[in-house]
Amino acid sequence: MVIKLEKVKQANKKYVKRNNKQAEEILLILSKEYPDAICGLEFKSPIELVCALILAAQCTDARVNQIIPILFQKFPDVYALAKAEVQDIQEIVKPCGFYINKSNAISNTAKIIVERFDGKVPDTMEDLTTLSGIGRKSANIILQECFGKIEGIAVDTHVTRLSRKMGISNESIQEKIENELMNKFDKKYWGVLNHVMVLHGRKFCIARRPQCDICPIKELCPKND
Numbered sequence: 001m002v003i004k005l006e007k008v009k010q011a012n013k014k015y016v017k018r019n020n021k022q023a024e025e026i027l028l029i030l031s032k033e034y035p036d037a038i039c040g041l042e043f044k045s046p047i048e049l050v051c052a053l054i055l056a057a058q059c060t061d062a063r064v065n066q067i068i069p070i071l072f073q074k075f076p077d078v079y080a081l082a083k084a085e086v087q088d089i090q091e092i093v094k095p096c097g098f099y100i101n102k103s104n105a106i107s108n109t110a111k112i113i114v115e116r117f118d119g120k121v122p123d124t125m126e127d128l129t130t131l132s133g134i135g136r137k138s139a140n141i142i143l144q145e146c147f148g149k150i151e152g153i154a155v156d157t158h159v160t161r162l163s164r165k166m167g168i169s170n171e172s173i174q175e176k177i178e179n180e181l182m183n184k185f186d187k188k189y190w191g192v193l194n195h196v197m198v199l200h201g202r203k204f205c206i207a208r209r210p211q212c213d214i215c216p217i218k219e220l221c222p223k224n225d
Contacts, residue, residue, distance in 0.1 A: 015222040018167040023184050026166055026217050030196040033216050037195035039145050041065065046121035046146040047078045047113070053141060054105045054133040055096040067096055078119050081110035105133030123147045137174060144191055153181050154194040158201035165205060167222035 018026065031037075040061035043049040048068055055064045071092050075081045081089070089103040096102060109131040113121060121142065122128055128139035137156055143149040153159070155174040159181075163169040169180040185193065201207075204215045212218055 013164075014170045015164055015167040017170065018220065018222070020184055022220055023166075023168050024186075024189070026168070026220050027185065027189055027193065027196070029217050029220075030200055031192060034196045034199045037192060037199050039141065039195065040198065041068075043068065043145075044072075046142065047081070047110075048072060049142055049146060050109060050113075050121055050131065050134065050138075051081075051106050053138040054102055054109070055093055057102070057133075058098065059096040063096055067093055078110050078113050078121075081106065082114045084110075102133070108132035109134065121146065123149065125151055136178070141194075150187065150191045153178050153185075153190050155181070156194065156198070158198045159194055161207065162197045162201055162205055165221070165223070166217070 041049060041052040041056060042065045043052055051071060052064050052068050055067060071089070074088070074092060075084050084107065086103050086107050089106055090099050093099050093102055093106070112131055113119060116130075117127065122131075123143065123146070125136070125139050125143065128134055128142055129136060134142070136152070137154045140152045140154040143151055144154075155163075155178045160172075160174060160177060163171075163177055163181065168184060169177045171177045171180055181193065182190065204211045212221070212223065215221065
């Protein structure tokens with residue numbers, strides 16, 4: 001019970017917000033710490049990234065990067081995926097977890113792309129979010145990585161957690177976090193923000209064992225206020 005209560009307290013904790021100047025300084029330090037920060041999912045085409053993002057839910061990028069080549073060796077394009085038996089997709093993506101829901105999402109999305117978008121992954125937020133298993137976060141990533149369009153900021157679990165701990169946003173709903181980050185940072189930073197936060201969350205600001213003593217932004221972190 002004590003452990004559960006402590007987790008609730010941490011989840012509800014509000015950190016002192018950093019102002020825009022401090023937030024930008026944090027991001028600049030992280031950008032220097034991770035100069036080669038890029039999307040962790042490997043893909044050769046937009047449909048591969050779409051499927052990778054569906055599989056990435058509660059699964060590591062490393063595992064997804066192992067499965068995507070196998071999936072597309074069996075079903076080389078969106079037309080093949082649309083015609084595939086869901087059970088055959090399940091057999092391949094099973095190691096990624098939640099494979100029934102994910103397989104259904106991949107199958108449904110492939111059919112939508114074939115039937116509504118002439119076999120091409122759409123390049124607008126409105127159309128992308130009509131795909132099964134693709135929300136605003138994933139759509140932001142697809143737009144940026146495949147079409148060079150930066151319309152927002154991809155807010156995943158790392159960005160959600162680190163934004164709070166860094167005092168950049170105390171919101172808990174991803175869309176509200178994204179809006180606050182978009183208002184806080186110049187648009188030139190939107191594309192890199194997710195990448196550096198993901199890497200920082202894995203290297204230093206680890207959820208259960210943060211390396212605060214050697215963190216490159218420890219002087220700006222609200223925890224040290």
